[in-house]
Amino acid sequence: MAYSDKVLDHYQNPRNVGSLDKESNDVGTGVVGAPECGDVMKLQIKVSDDGKIIDAKFKTYGCGSAIASSSLATEWLKGTSVDAAAEIKNTQIVEELSLPPVKIHCSVLAEDAIKAAIDDWKAKNGKKTEEK
Amino acid sequence: MIHVPAPDAFAVFGVARTLDLDEPELELRYLKLSRDCHPDHNRAQTSTDCVAVLQRSAEINDAWNVLRDPWRRARALLEAESQGVLNRNKKLDPMFLMEALELAEEVAHADSDGQEVLTKKLNAAIDADYQALRADVAKADFDTAAKRVHQSHYHLKALHDLEAKS
Numbered sequence: 001m002a003y004s005d006k007v008l009d010h011y012q013n014p015r016n017v018g019s020l021d022k023e024s025n026d027v028g029t030g031v032v033g034a035p036e037c038g039d040v041m042k043l044q045i046k047v048s049d050d051g052k053i054i055d056a057k058f059k060t061y062g063c064g065s066a067i068a069s070s071s072l073a074t075e076w077l078k079g080t081s082v083d084a085a086a087e088i089k090n091t092q093i094v095e096e097l098s099l100p101p102v103k104i105h106c107s108v109l110a111e112d113a114i115k116a117a118i119d120d121w122k123a124k125n126g127k128k129t130e131e132k
Numbered sequence: 133m134i135h136v137p138a139p140d141a142f143a144v145f146g147v148a149r150t151l152d153l154d155e156p157e158l159e160l161r162y163l164k165l166s167r168d169c170h171p172d173h174n175r176a177q178t179s180t181d182c183v184a185v186l187q188r189s190a191e192i193n194d195a196w197n198v199l200r201d202p203w204r205r206a207r208a209l210l211e212a213e214s215q216g217v218l219n220r221n222k223k224l225d226p227m228f229l230m231e232a233l234e235l236a237e238e239v240a241h242a243d244s245d246g247q248e249v250l251t252k253k254l255n256a257a258i259d260a261d262y263q264a265l266r267a268d269v270a271k272a273d274f275d276t277a278a279k280r281v282h283q284s285h286y287h288l289k290a291l292h293d294l295e296a297k298s
Contacts, residue, residue, distance in 0.1 A: 040286070
């Protein structure tokens with residue numbers, strides 16, 4: 001089974017790889033893992049005073065789909081609002097990257113990472129996290 | 133495809149549910165169980181009996197592959213003690229995951245001297261994981277044990293990546 005061209009593109013030219021200062025108050029960090037495959041994904045957002053995501057970075061240790069999912073997520077996050085970011089669903093990532101069923105958990109990981117980063121930023125800035 | 137849940141490997145072998153199986157003894161047991169299924173020794177005549185023997189034989193092989201590997205054995209033990217325990221404990225501490233990410237980077241960038249140091253460090257970490265796992269199981273703390281198994285997977289994977297480099 002082959003990876004889609006979009007996955008390959010993100011895998012070979014990942015966007016926004018790197019780190020933001022996790023101690024900074026305007027940065028939210030999410031680190032999530034998929035123990036069954038030994039993947040780790042770190043996703044960070046930098047948020048402006050008016051709740052816009054002005055920067056996003058990721059580091060992922062895992063398969064091509066996990067890297068592509070997090071790379072795509074950072075592209076989508078940049079320039080959007082925190083509220084809109086919270087609405088990103090793994091199914092959108094699956095669709096955009098044409099992920100096969102066995103790789104859906106990679107997109108779930110990316111969604112979890114986005115939520116964890118938002119929660120971290122909210123906790124730092126005294127905002128209540130919505131009950132799930 | 134029909135999913136048939138794998139039977140408890142310890143039950144298939146008829147051995148006690150413990151992490152510390154005597155490995156030579158386990159192998160003898162495997163040979164004995166396999167021999168009993170072999171057509172030269174087994175007098176199954178009807179086709180129903182033959183299918184049953186074949187199935188038993190497949191179960192024995194699967195169980196052997198689980199029991200001979202300490203980490204797969206641990207997973208089987210935890211599932212047998214508390215069904216679904218591995219699935220319930222997949223959320224790992226972010227601090228640990230951060231370390232796992234740093235470790236993966238170290239592995240990716242290690243030169244040959246660094247590889248040697250890292251191999252030692254990882255082997256020590258994996259040994260420590262298993263010791264801790266024994267203690268968790270002895271206390272019947274299967275949730276902590278399941279987390280431990282998941283964490284060790286990151287160490288095992290890092291070691292595997294390191295070996296693949298050289």
